[in-house]
Amino acid sequence: MTWLLAFWAELPLIVQLGVKIFAIIGPLMVAVAYYTLAERKVIGYMHVRIGPNRVGPRGLLQPIADAVKLMFKEMIVPTNADRYLFIIAPILALAPALGAWAVVPFTDTLVLADINASLLYVLALTSMGVYGVVVAGWASNSKYAFLGAMRSAAQIVSYEIAMGFALVGVLMAAGSLNLREIVLAQSGGIHQWFFIPLFPLFLVYLISGVAETNRSPFDVAEGESEIVAGFHVEYSGMGFAVFFLAEYANMLLISALTVLMFLGGWHAPAQIPPFVWVPGLFWFFGKLAVVAFLFLWFRATFPRYRYDQIMRLGWKVFIPVTLVWITVIGVAKFFTPFGHWFG
Amino acid sequence: MRAQSRGPAKRMLSTAKTMTFLQLIFYIFATVLVGASLMVITVRNPVRAALFLVLAFFSAACLWLTLEAEFLAITLVLVYVGAVMVLFLFVIMMLDVNIAQMRAGFARYLPLGLIVAVVMAGELTLVMLSGEFGLDHAPRPVGQAADYSNTRALGEVIYTDYVFAFELAALILLVAIIAAISLTLRRRPQTRTQSPQKQVRVRKQDRLRVVQMPTSQQDKP
Numbered sequence: 001m002t003w004l005l006a007f008w009a010e011l012p013l014i015v016q017l018g019v020k021i022f023a024i025i026g027p028l029m030v031a032v033a034y035y036t037l038a039e040r041k042v043i044g045y046m047h048v049r050i051g052p053n054r055v056g057p058r059g060l061l062q063p064i065a066d067a068v069k070l071m072f073k074e075m076i077v078p079t080n081a082d083r084y085l086f087i088i089a090p091i092l093a094l095a096p097a098l099g100a101w102a103v104v105p106f107t108d109t110l111v112l113a114d115i116n117a118s119l120l121y122v123l124a125l126t127s128m129g130v131y132g133v134v135v136a137g138w139a140s141n142s143k144y145a146f147l148g149a150m151r152s153a154a155q156i157v158s159y160e161i162a163m164g165f166a167l168v169g170v171l172m173a174a175g176s177l178n179l180r181e182i183v184l185a186q187s188g189g190i191h192q193w194f195f196i197p198l199f200p201l202f203l204v205y206l207i208s209g210v211a212e213t214n215r216s217p218f219d220v221a222e223g224e225s226e227i228v229a230g231f232h233v234e235y236s237g238m239g240f241a242v243f244f245l246a247e248y249a250n251m252l253l254i255s256a257l258t259v260l261m262f263l264g265g266w267h268a269p270a271q272i273p274p275f276v277w278v279p280g281l282f283w284f285f286g287k288l289a290v291v292a293f294l295f296l297w298f299r300a301t302f303p304r305y306r307y308d309q310i311m312r313l314g315w316k317v318f319i320p321v322t323l324v325w326i327t328v329i330g331v332a333k334f335f336t337p338f339g340h341w342f343g
Numbered sequence: 344m345r346a347q348s349r350g351p352a353k354r355m356l357s358t359a360k361t362m363t364f365l366q367l368i369f370y371i372f373a374t375v376l377v378g379a380s381l382m383v384i385t386v387r388n389p390v391r392a393a394l395f396l397v398l399a400f401f402s403a404a405c406l407w408l409t410l411e412a413e414f415l416a417i418t419l420v421l422v423y424v425g426a427v428m429v430l431f432l433f434v435i436m437m438l439d440v441n442i443a444q445m446r447a448g449f450a451r452y453l454p455l456g457l458i459v460a461v462v463m464a465g466e467l468t469l470v471m472l473s474g475e476f477g478l479d480h481a482p483r484p485v486g487q488a489a490d491y492s493n494t495r496a497l498g499e500v501i502y503t504d505y506v507f508a509f510e511l512a513a514l515i516l517l518v519a520i521i522a523a524i525s526l527t528l529r530r531r532p533q534t535r536t537q538s539p540q541k542q543v544r545v546r547k548q549d550r551l552r553v554v555q556m557p558t559s560q561q562d563k564p
Contacts, residue, residue, distance in 0.1 A: 082388075082390075082391075085390075085394070115413065116494065117413050117414055117493070120414070120418070120494075121417050123421055123425075124420040124421040125420075127420075127421060127424070127426065128420070128424055128425060130425075131394075131397070131429075134429065134432055134433075134436070138432075149436070150437075153430075153432070153433045156429070157426055157429055160425065160426065177492075177494055309539070
């Protein structure tokens with residue numbers, strides 16, 4: 001064991017970083033693959049169907065079969081498409097979804113880059129995900145794809161404001177922009193987790209997260225009944241697969257951030273024996289799975305919003321709610337005896 | 344003499360070695376920044392030009408990161424890349440640009456363009472030669488400790504020393520927002536809209552009336 005540690009310390013920094021990055025991206029990709037299977041199974045059971053059960057035992061090899069199929073399909077570039085942008089667009093969608101994981105603290109010590117302004121970094125990177133959709137829609141030279149891109153651009157810009165304000169509330173309560181310190185500010189048990197004092201912001205963040213990832217019931221960018229498949233209608237093979245990876249990686253990322261900012265990260269719900277025996281990593285992934293399940297549940301439950309109502313919800317409901325609650329936090333923190341509860 | 348000078352020289356060598364990695368990063372991002380900025384003004388397609396501008400912003404943010412100005416760098420990405428350029432692209436993508444038509448005016452506007460360019464270049468040269476620029480006027484920034492928070496420092500300066508200027512800037516932006524909205528807001532009395540509040544408030548009694556009616560035929564067992 002010691003020689004292994006010594007060998008690790010000997011390695012050049014760039015190799016160490018590469019190994020660490022792979023240790024995050026590799027499991028993330030597997031998680032994304034099985035998240036797609038979970039979605040099909042969960043929605044299947046909610047529809048009283050069985051879902052995929054042909055490939056492997058109980059359909060467990062289905063994601064691998066899908067990946068192999070998509071890898072060997074031909075990637076068709078439409079004749080009048082902007083060839084370079086058409087190829088770059090899926091990469092632009094995937095890169096921010098993966099890059100944001102660099103600052104996610106899995107436990108108190110397990111974090112790749114523990115930077116000062118990690119909350120801001122995450123917000124900046126997730127806001128760049130829209131370029132993949134917009135560029136794909138424009139470069140495809142297709143009306144449906146273009147309509148999808150337009151819808152997506154307007155929607156993501158609108159919901160980002162509400163999301164940003166929700167995060168302002170979190171950073172006021174925690175007094176820090178560092179995700180690790182935000183989780184540490186919630187230590188002590190379930191009553192200290194921010195979802196209780198910041199309940200309106202928790203709801204706004206979760207719903208904005210669903211809108212931000214273009215998931216049902218806010219999936220008007222795809223809207224298969226209106227604009228076929230929206231921005232990725234012209235994509236086939238690996239390009240299509242990369243868009244899928246980006247969407248599911250983003251969903252997992254939003255789930256992880258919700259857990260970190262509102263549900264106490266790696267902390268156990270109570271500091272008493274049966275709970276403290278479980279390591280923090282399991283609490284983190286357990287909570288993440290619950291939030292990720294919500295995404296699937298939403299999809300099976302709600303009909304798609306009409307576009308003007310999406311805009312109304314973002315601008316006229318969420319932004320005022322967050323603004324009011326930010327004031328409430330400020331007043332509560334400095335002028336009421338509940339100050340400690342708000343961080 | 345030689346033996347004495349070895350210590351400092353060795354230390355300098357090691358600092359030079361660590362500096363080279365930072366320098367390498369600086370040169371990579373600086374090259375990308377200059378290249379992308381050149382592409383913004385030379386590339387024909389406006390959407391590609393806007394995307395190159397995004398790349399330029401991003402490289403500039405990375406350069407600011409090497410200056411340990413992480414708050415400003417991330418805010419640059421968040422505001423300009425994440426919001427402003429998305430809206431820009433939104434508008435540009437809907438333009439139907441005819442490149443041949445754009446080229447037709449090139450010769451006509453060339454003299455005017457040249458004059459503007461020469462004037463701007465002259466002004467820039469005058470400013471640069473004024474003696475206020477150069478390495479001796481800008482001291483090398485000192486590195487801060489790892490627990491130094493850029494965000495906290497900026498916040499303390501903005502909300503204490505410069506609070507008046509900051510609030511004034513906010514007020515001007517607010518006025519601009521109100522002006523823009525009042526310019527574009529048109530009331531169209533004939534358009535019909537729904538009121539979600541009313542829709543939510545509707546109860547069964549408002550829409551549904553249950554009537555008891557005598558049946559025409561009595562059921563016989």
